[in-house]
Amino acid sequence: MARKSAITEINYYDVPVARNIPFDVGRIPAEAEFLNAEYKQEEAKIRVKAEVENKExxxxxxKVDTLQSCNTNITIGDGELVHAPVWFVHYTFKAENYMxxxxxxxxxxxxxxKPLFHI
Structure with a gap:
């Protein structure tokens, strides 16, 4: 089962909003695992703000040789819980385990x- 630590491996994920359908637990196969929200809304807002500031x-x-200061003004609205189909693939390469x-x-x-290669 995925945890927050694995999710931090994703640098950028463009959620496929165009394919958005209401989540129905009845459509999930019995053997499949899925995560419910691990972040409360306020915690998610704090993370998003920090990630945007770091990216900016x-x-x-x-773009410059020396950055003296960097100010970012961020307004974060209400969040929406989205279940996205992210598969966690475990494999062994040269006797090392990877995901x-x-x-x-x-x-x-x-x-x-690492190593990442095309499957």
Missing amino acids: RSVACG ILVDGSIGKVLGGG
Whole structure:
């Protein structure tokens, strides 16, 4: 089962909103596992704010030799719980165990253990 630590491996995930359908637990196969919300809304807002600030700082640092300050104004509205099909794939390569995360909608590797290669 996935945990917050595995989710941090994903640098960017474009949620497939165009394919959004209401979540129905009855449509999930009995043997499948799925996560309910691990982050409360306020905790999620704090994480999003920190991630946006870090990303903006990284972008700004790439454009100048020395960054003296970086201010980001962020307004975060209400969140919406989305169940996204992310597969956790475990594999062994050269006697080392790895895990990658795959977007179940389109098959794109989102992140995870090295080495990453196309499946």
